Amino acid sequence: MDRSEVFEKVRDVLVDALAVDEDEVTPEATITGDLGAESIDILDISFKLEQEFGFKIGQGELFPEGVMQDPEFVQEGKVTDKGIATLRETLPHFDFAKLDADRRVETVGQIFTVEALVNFCEHKLQTA
Amino acid sequence: MRWMWIDRVVELVPRERLVSIKHVSRAEEHLHEHFAATPTRRPMPVMPACLIIEGMAQSAGILVGHAEGFREKVVLAKVSKAILEREALPGDTLRYTARIQQMSDMGAATRGKVELISHAAPDEPAEPVQIGQIDLMFSHLDQNMAGAAFPEHNFVFSEGFHTLLRTSGVEMPA
Numbered sequence: 001m002d003r004s005e006v007f008e009k010v011r012d013v014l015v016d017a018l019a020v021d022e023d024e025v026t027p028e029a030t031i032t033g034d035l036g037a038e039s040i041d042i043l044d045i046s047f048k049l050e051q052e053f054g055f056k057i058g059q060g061e062l063f064p065e066g067v068m069q070d071p072e073f074v075q076e077g078k079v080t081d082k083g084i085a086t087l088r089e090t091l092p093h094f095d096f097a098k099l100d101a102d103r104r105v106e107t108v109g110q111i112f113t114v115e116a117l118v119n120f121c122e123h124k125l126q127t128a
Numbered sequence: 129m130r131w132m133w134i135d136r137v138v139e140l141v142p143r144e145r146l147v148s149i150k151h152v153s154r155a156e157e158h159l160h161e162h163f164a165a166t167p168t169r170r171p172m173p174v175m176p177a178c179l180i181i182e183g184m185a186q187s188a189g190i191l192v193g194h195a196e197g198f199r200e201k202v203v204l205a206k207v208s209k210a211i212l213e214r215e216a217l218p219g220d221t222l223r224y225t226a227r228i229q230q231m232s233d234m235g236a237a238t239r240g241k242v243e244l245i246s247h248a249a250p251d252e253p254a255e256p257v258q259i260g261q262i263d264l265m266f267s268h269l270d271q272n273m274a275g276a277a278f279p280e281h282n283f284v285f286s287e288g289f290h291t292l293l294r295t296s297g298v299e300m301p302a
Contacts (some may be wrong), residue, residue, distance in 0.1 A: 017208075040205035040206045040235070040265055040267055041206070043205075043232070043234050043235050043265065043267070044206060044208065044237065044265050046232075047229070047230040047232075047237050050230065051230070059232070059233055059234060
Protein backbone atom coordinates (compact mmCIF):
# COMPACT_ATOMS: atom_id res chain seq x y z
CA MET A 1 0.00 0.00 0.00
CA ASP A 2 1.58 3.32 -1.01
CA ARG A 3 1.41 6.54 1.00
CA SER A 4 -1.42 8.07 -1.03
CA GLU A 5 -3.59 4.99 -0.42
CA VAL A 6 -2.82 5.16 3.30
CA PHE A 7 -3.74 8.86 3.28
CA GLU A 8 -7.05 8.17 1.53
CA LYS A 9 -7.99 5.51 4.08
CA VAL A 10 -7.00 7.77 6.98
CA ARG A 11 -9.04 10.58 5.43
CA ASP A 12 -12.09 8.30 5.11
CA VAL A 13 -11.74 7.27 8.76
CA LEU A 14 -11.54 10.91 9.89
CA VAL A 15 -14.51 11.96 7.75
CA ASP A 16 -16.54 9.14 9.26
CA ALA A 17 -15.41 9.57 12.88
CA LEU A 18 -15.45 13.37 13.07
CA ALA A 19 -18.17 14.25 10.55
CA VAL A 20 -15.81 16.62 8.74
CA ASP A 21 -15.68 17.31 5.00
CA GLU A 22 -13.11 15.52 2.88
CA ASP A 23 -11.43 18.77 1.86
CA GLU A 24 -10.85 19.69 5.52
CA VAL A 25 -8.62 16.65 5.94
CA THR A 26 -5.30 18.04 4.69
CA PRO A 27 -1.93 16.64 5.80
CA GLU A 28 -1.29 19.76 7.92
CA ALA A 29 -4.70 19.75 9.66
CA THR A 30 -4.48 19.08 13.39
CA ILE A 31 -6.72 16.31 14.72
CA THR A 32 -7.82 17.96 17.95
CA GLY A 33 -7.61 21.58 16.76
CA ASP A 34 -8.65 21.92 13.11
CA LEU A 35 -10.77 18.77 12.98
CA GLY A 36 -12.22 19.17 16.48
CA ALA A 37 -11.58 15.67 17.87
CA GLU A 38 -12.27 15.09 21.56
CA SER A 39 -10.79 12.33 23.69
CA ILE A 40 -13.53 9.79 22.86
CA ASP A 41 -12.93 10.51 19.17
CA ILE A 42 -9.34 9.32 19.57
CA LEU A 43 -10.69 5.94 20.68
CA ASP A 44 -13.18 5.99 17.79
CA ILE A 45 -10.41 6.81 15.29
CA SER A 46 -8.25 4.12 16.82
CA PHE A 47 -11.03 1.49 16.45
CA LYS A 48 -11.73 2.55 12.87
CA LEU A 49 -8.04 2.46 11.88
CA GLU A 50 -7.78 -1.04 13.34
CA GLN A 51 -10.72 -2.14 11.20
CA GLU A 52 -9.46 -0.39 8.08
CA PHE A 53 -5.86 -1.58 8.22
CA GLY A 54 -6.13 -4.79 10.23
CA PHE A 55 -3.51 -3.93 12.87
CA LYS A 56 -3.95 -3.50 16.63
CA ILE A 57 -3.34 -0.21 18.39
CA GLY A 58 -2.30 -0.32 22.03
CA GLN A 59 -3.49 2.09 24.69
CA GLY A 60 -1.65 5.41 24.40
CA GLU A 61 0.09 4.34 21.21
CA LEU A 62 -1.71 6.81 18.97
CA PHE A 63 -1.81 9.85 21.21
CA PRO A 64 -0.15 10.60 24.56
CA GLU A 65 -2.10 9.63 27.62
CA GLY A 66 -1.26 10.55 31.15
CA VAL A 67 1.99 12.24 30.06
CA MET A 68 0.39 15.66 30.11
CA GLN A 69 -0.87 15.15 33.68
CA ASP A 70 2.44 13.90 35.02
CA PRO A 71 4.38 16.61 36.94
CA GLU A 72 7.62 14.97 35.86
CA PHE A 73 6.77 15.61 32.23
CA VAL A 74 4.97 18.94 32.49
CA GLN A 75 6.01 21.83 34.71
CA GLU A 76 4.43 25.27 34.73
CA GLY A 77 2.49 24.47 31.56
CA LYS A 78 5.61 23.46 29.62
CA VAL A 79 6.81 20.04 28.54
CA THR A 80 10.09 19.12 30.27
CA ASP A 81 13.14 17.50 28.61
CA LYS A 82 12.10 14.20 30.11
CA GLY A 83 8.56 14.72 28.78
CA ILE A 84 9.86 15.37 25.27
CA ALA A 85 12.12 12.30 25.43
CA THR A 86 9.19 10.12 26.54
CA LEU A 87 6.93 11.49 23.82
CA ARG A 88 9.63 10.91 21.18
CA GLU A 89 10.03 7.34 22.29
CA THR A 90 6.32 6.49 22.47
CA LEU A 91 5.17 8.52 19.47
CA PRO A 92 7.79 8.21 16.74
CA HIS A 93 5.21 9.24 14.10
CA PHE A 94 5.08 12.83 15.38
CA ASP A 95 7.21 15.66 14.02
CA PHE A 96 8.63 17.26 17.17
CA ALA A 97 10.21 20.33 15.55
CA LYS A 98 7.32 22.59 16.61
CA LEU A 99 7.33 21.31 20.17
CA ASP A 100 11.11 21.75 20.41
CA ALA A 101 10.62 25.39 19.48
CA ASP A 102 7.59 25.97 21.71
CA ARG A 103 7.37 23.78 24.79
CA ARG A 104 3.87 24.87 25.87
CA VAL A 105 1.50 21.93 26.48
CA GLU A 106 -0.95 23.27 23.89
CA THR A 107 1.68 22.69 21.20
CA VAL A 108 1.34 18.92 21.64
CA GLY A 109 -2.10 19.16 20.02
CA GLN A 110 -0.57 21.10 17.14
CA ILE A 111 1.85 18.32 16.23
CA PHE A 112 -0.90 15.68 16.18
CA THR A 113 -1.68 16.21 12.51
CA VAL A 114 -3.24 14.13 9.76
CA GLU A 115 0.29 13.61 8.46
CA ALA A 116 1.38 12.23 11.85
CA LEU A 117 -1.54 9.80 11.65
CA VAL A 118 -0.51 8.70 8.15
CA ASN A 119 3.08 8.22 9.40
CA PHE A 120 1.74 6.17 12.28
CA CYS A 121 -0.28 3.90 9.97
CA GLU A 122 2.60 3.46 7.53
CA HIS A 123 4.89 2.55 10.39
CA LYS A 124 2.35 0.06 11.78
CA LEU A 125 1.88 -1.53 8.37
CA GLN A 126 5.63 -1.91 7.88
CA THR A 127 6.17 -3.48 11.28
CA ALA A 128 3.04 -5.65 11.33
CA MET B 129 -34.63 4.97 40.51
CA ARG B 130 -33.02 5.82 37.26
CA TRP B 131 -35.39 6.18 34.34
CA MET B 132 -35.33 2.92 32.42
CA TRP B 133 -36.16 3.04 28.74
CA ILE B 134 -36.31 -0.66 28.06
CA ASP B 135 -38.87 -3.06 29.50
CA ARG B 136 -37.06 -6.35 29.17
CA VAL B 137 -33.86 -7.91 27.91
CA VAL B 138 -34.94 -10.81 25.70
CA GLU B 139 -31.55 -12.09 24.54
CA LEU B 140 -28.00 -11.71 25.73
CA VAL B 141 -24.99 -13.31 24.08
CA PRO B 142 -22.09 -12.14 26.28
CA ARG B 143 -19.58 -9.82 24.55
CA GLU B 144 -21.54 -10.15 21.32
CA ARG B 145 -25.15 -8.92 21.26
CA LEU B 146 -28.12 -7.95 23.37
CA VAL B 147 -31.75 -7.72 22.28
CA SER B 148 -34.29 -5.77 24.31
CA ILE B 149 -37.84 -4.52 23.91
CA LYS B 150 -39.71 -1.40 24.88
CA HIS B 151 -43.50 -1.10 24.72
CA VAL B 152 -44.63 2.41 23.91
CA SER B 153 -47.54 3.22 26.21
CA ARG B 154 -50.11 5.99 26.03
CA ALA B 155 -49.87 6.17 29.82
CA GLU B 156 -46.36 7.61 29.57
CA GLU B 157 -46.78 11.26 30.36
CA HIS B 158 -44.19 12.59 27.98
CA LEU B 159 -46.31 11.39 25.07
CA HIS B 160 -49.00 13.85 26.12
CA GLU B 161 -46.66 16.72 25.42
CA HIS B 162 -44.83 15.18 22.50
CA PHE B 163 -46.56 16.53 20.57
CA ALA B 164 -49.36 18.46 22.21
CA ALA B 165 -52.13 20.03 20.17
CA THR B 166 -51.63 23.46 18.69
CA PRO B 167 -54.32 25.75 17.31
CA THR B 168 -53.71 24.22 13.90
CA ARG B 169 -52.78 20.62 14.76
CA ARG B 170 -54.34 17.79 16.71
CA PRO B 171 -52.31 16.04 19.43
CA MET B 172 -49.71 13.72 17.90
CA PRO B 173 -48.27 11.32 20.49
CA VAL B 174 -44.99 9.80 19.28
CA MET B 175 -42.05 8.31 21.17
CA PRO B 176 -39.34 11.00 21.28
CA ALA B 177 -36.34 10.06 19.12
CA CYS B 178 -33.91 11.05 21.90
CA LEU B 179 -35.54 8.46 24.19
CA ILE B 180 -35.20 5.81 21.48
CA ILE B 181 -31.50 6.66 21.45
CA GLU B 182 -31.48 6.37 25.26
CA GLY B 183 -33.16 2.94 24.97
CA MET B 184 -30.41 1.80 22.64
CA ALA B 185 -27.77 3.33 24.90
CA GLN B 186 -29.14 1.39 27.89
CA SER B 187 -29.27 -1.83 25.84
CA ALA B 188 -25.75 -1.44 24.45
CA GLY B 189 -24.47 -0.16 27.81
CA ILE B 190 -25.68 -3.31 29.58
CA LEU B 191 -24.00 -5.45 26.90
CA VAL B 192 -20.70 -3.57 27.32
CA GLY B 193 -20.97 -3.55 31.13
CA HIS B 194 -21.81 -7.26 31.26
CA ALA B 195 -18.65 -8.06 29.27
CA GLU B 196 -16.51 -6.87 32.21
CA GLY B 197 -18.77 -8.16 34.96
CA PHE B 198 -20.20 -4.64 35.57
CA ARG B 199 -16.90 -3.62 37.16
CA GLU B 200 -16.37 -0.75 34.71
CA LYS B 201 -18.37 2.46 34.81
CA VAL B 202 -19.68 2.41 31.26
CA VAL B 203 -20.84 5.81 30.07
CA LEU B 204 -22.24 6.89 26.74
CA ALA B 205 -19.56 9.08 25.19
CA LYS B 206 -20.65 9.57 21.60
CA VAL B 207 -23.61 9.01 19.33
CA SER B 208 -21.71 8.12 16.16
CA LYS B 209 -24.80 7.65 14.05
CA ALA B 210 -28.56 7.84 14.64
CA ILE B 211 -31.01 7.32 11.81
CA LEU B 212 -34.71 6.82 12.50
CA GLU B 213 -37.01 6.53 9.53
CA ARG B 214 -40.38 6.02 11.16
CA GLU B 215 -42.21 7.12 14.28
CA ALA B 216 -43.12 4.80 17.14
CA LEU B 217 -46.70 5.30 18.33
CA PRO B 218 -48.56 4.22 21.49
CA GLY B 219 -49.19 0.49 21.22
CA ASP B 220 -46.05 -0.17 19.18
CA THR B 221 -43.15 -2.24 20.43
CA LEU B 222 -39.57 -1.18 19.83
CA ARG B 223 -36.92 -3.86 19.60
CA TYR B 224 -33.29 -2.90 20.06
CA THR B 225 -30.46 -5.15 18.90
CA ALA B 226 -27.05 -3.92 20.08
CA ARG B 227 -23.81 -5.53 18.91
CA ILE B 228 -20.30 -4.91 20.11
CA GLN B 229 -18.18 -3.92 17.15
CA GLN B 230 -14.95 -3.27 18.99
CA MET B 231 -13.92 -3.21 22.58
CA SER B 232 -10.76 -2.34 24.50
CA ASP B 233 -9.76 -1.46 28.05
CA MET B 234 -10.74 2.12 27.26
CA GLY B 235 -14.26 1.56 25.98
CA ALA B 236 -16.36 0.09 23.21
CA ALA B 237 -18.04 0.83 19.91
CA THR B 238 -21.48 -0.66 19.33
CA ARG B 239 -23.76 -0.95 16.33
CA GLY B 240 -27.50 -0.95 16.91
CA LYS B 241 -30.56 -1.90 14.93
CA VAL B 242 -33.96 -0.44 15.87
CA GLU B 243 -37.02 -2.43 14.82
CA LEU B 244 -40.68 -1.59 15.20
CA ILE B 245 -43.36 -4.16 15.85
CA SER B 246 -46.70 -2.58 15.08
CA HIS B 247 -49.71 -4.37 16.51
CA ALA B 248 -52.15 -2.64 14.20
CA ALA B 249 -53.60 -5.68 12.43
CA PRO B 250 -55.23 -8.07 14.92
CA ASP B 251 -55.45 -11.14 12.66
CA GLU B 252 -51.94 -10.92 11.25
CA PRO B 253 -48.78 -11.70 13.17
CA ALA B 254 -46.88 -8.51 13.91
CA GLU B 255 -43.58 -8.63 12.06
CA PRO B 256 -40.64 -6.49 13.11
CA VAL B 257 -39.62 -3.85 10.57
CA GLN B 258 -36.26 -2.13 10.78
CA ILE B 259 -36.78 1.60 11.28
CA GLY B 260 -33.33 2.77 12.24
CA GLN B 261 -29.69 2.39 13.11
CA ILE B 262 -27.97 3.80 16.19
CA ASP B 263 -24.21 3.42 16.56
CA LEU B 264 -22.63 4.46 19.85
CA MET B 265 -19.30 4.83 21.63
CA PHE B 266 -18.91 4.04 25.32
CA SER B 267 -16.08 5.02 27.60
CA HIS B 268 -14.87 3.13 30.64
CA LEU B 269 -14.91 6.12 32.93
CA ASP B 270 -12.09 5.03 35.23
CA GLN B 271 -9.78 4.57 32.21
CA ASN B 272 -10.39 8.06 30.85
CA MET B 273 -7.43 9.85 29.35
CA ALA B 274 -7.73 12.92 31.55
CA GLY B 275 -6.87 10.79 34.57
CA ALA B 276 -9.81 12.19 36.58
CA ALA B 277 -10.93 10.15 39.58
CA PHE B 278 -14.52 9.04 40.14
CA PRO B 279 -16.28 7.48 43.13
CA GLU B 280 -15.47 3.83 43.68
CA HIS B 281 -19.14 2.90 43.83
CA ASN B 282 -20.45 1.93 40.39
CA PHE B 283 -23.15 4.58 40.05
CA VAL B 284 -23.81 3.68 36.42
CA PHE B 285 -25.24 0.22 36.97
CA SER B 286 -27.63 1.16 39.72
CA GLU B 287 -30.49 -0.77 41.29
CA GLY B 288 -32.74 -0.09 38.29
CA PHE B 289 -30.43 -2.00 36.01
CA HIS B 290 -30.11 -4.89 38.42
CA THR B 291 -33.89 -5.15 38.73
CA LEU B 292 -34.26 -5.07 34.96
CA LEU B 293 -31.70 -7.85 34.49
CA ARG B 294 -33.11 -9.99 37.29
CA THR B 295 -36.70 -9.71 36.03
CA SER B 296 -35.47 -10.46 32.50
CA GLY B 297 -33.90 -13.68 33.75
CA VAL B 298 -30.36 -12.57 32.95
CA GLU B 299 -27.74 -14.11 35.17
CA MET B 300 -25.25 -11.69 36.63
CA PRO B 301 -21.69 -12.51 35.59
CA ALA B 302 -19.41 -13.89 38.27
